[in-house]
Amino acid sequence: MKNEVSQWLARDPDPVTREELKQLLEGDNQAELEDRFSSRLAFGTAGLRGIVGAGPNRMNRLVIQETALGLGQYLLTAAENAAMKGVIIGYDGRPDSKQFAEDAACMLMAKGIKVFLTAKVAPTPVVAFGIRQLGTAAGVVVTASHNPPVYNGFKVYWGNGAQIIPPHDAGIAAQIDIAATEALPSMSLEAGEQQGLLVWLTDDYYNQYRDALNTSRYLSNHTEPQGISLAYTSMHGVGADMAETLLKDAGFNQVYSVKAQREPDGAFPTVNFPNPEEEGAMDLVIAEAEKHGAVLACANDPDADRFAVAVKTENGDYKMLTGDQVGVLLGHYLLTHAVPEQCLVGTTIVSSSLLEQVAKSVDAGYFQTLTGFKWLTNVAMQQQTEQSQFLFAYEEALGYTVGNTVWDKDGLSALVAFAQLTAELAASDHTIWDRLEAIYREHGLYLNAQRSIALEPGAPPIGDTLRADPPQCIAGRKVMIVDDLKTSQKIHDDGKVEAIDLPPSDVLIYHLDDDSRVVVRPSGTExxxxxxxxxxxxxxxxxxxEHAQQRAEEAMADLIAKHQASL
Structure with missing residues (x-):
């Protein structure tokens, strides 16, 4: 390992991480050195994400440079006219993000690839938007989204505007491994600019995204926006300027931002975990809503690709909507403002199946994908036709995309759409709760929950165990159909077998005789x-x-307890 550490020190351009590594060597911290050098931070369909620090199994300038070189080499071989089309790069407000973005830009330019670099922090959807707007071969966002402060990430998009999927992830990873063994080229931002390889994206570019949303037919419902008030937080992220601007453009003149969380701050001082789903993360924006009597308490996560909302109830307190509830409300709303027979909507296999029922009831097209927004948007592109245009997709983890302005989750357009839905309801003396109840009355009250079970490291794959001895009943409910995504088969209880058109994945979905559903999948990271x-x-x-909700919660508690015990 000494040799590997020495080679790393010789290549590392950052005095901070070099000093960090020297301290570990002087302290003979073998456990920490082993953790950092026993493997390399894996590049996958989400790009890179990891703890910031020295060594190949951390996020740092050298890892970023080698990753960018690998990406550049892959683009030159796999994407037509990649050098000329270029790559758009943006970054969030974490301490290292700007430096990482500039390092990536320099490495790509050193390979002769044009770079469009944001001149300041940018929400992830604003960068993703630029791939098709500028016609680039790829896009990169340096962000760790809603992860804790010690993390950063390197998110990669393909030229179609969506996150990369196979085979591009493996192709880029292979080139990164090669780049890690070769000498690093040298190119400065100044030199790149002089050679015409660097284009700075300034306010004019950000306004292109703003104009695209303002002219979107899906965000053009201006029914009495002045009639509601809402509180908003960017959660110490980069969404506030654009979120407030878009809401103002849409006519919402009672918007109250949480001042303590408005400016980008990668230390996230007012939240334990900068994820709107985490307990306590929405406390300040709910307090702001209470202060002004606002109808909604809204949040974007730190890179503004996710959207969360708490809604005022009849008794004056605020209740969080789940990602599934927001997704169904938005999908239902958008379908009522379109010609549903000409629309396509989608969700993932672990999201609520209620949107499918809503879509079927109005003859809209529906699709389902594996977990991850990369699948939702790539599949949407493949499945939409002139007669059935993509309208909306969501995943339960607070990710939504409205129309095809951005082929990724976009917390900013979701914020505007949800505010417009709320204003339209308020104009006719209805609330979000009224609309949700109406959907439940028509289709049934769908309740969804997720639980994780820790496994012993090195334990045999539990999916294989379940396949070897498939359950006939779960919590007293008969298993009617099993979707085995590893074998791409839908197996009925009468023995009938159908093919499933999804990429193979170690997932089992049990459909029970009372229409309940259980999805089991191992974590890909732990x-x-x-x-x-x-x-x-x-x-x-x-x-x-209230009674239906109580019955659903009792049924859910019973299902979870008995299923978990059986495992």
């Missing part, structure tokens, strides 16, 4: 099993939403 549950409770005309 030794644990993720289980997703869905129960459906029918509602009669005499039923109250």
């Amino acid at each position: 030794p644990k099993l993720k289980c997703y549950y869905e129960v459906i409770e029918a509602m009669s005309h005499e039923d109250t939403i």
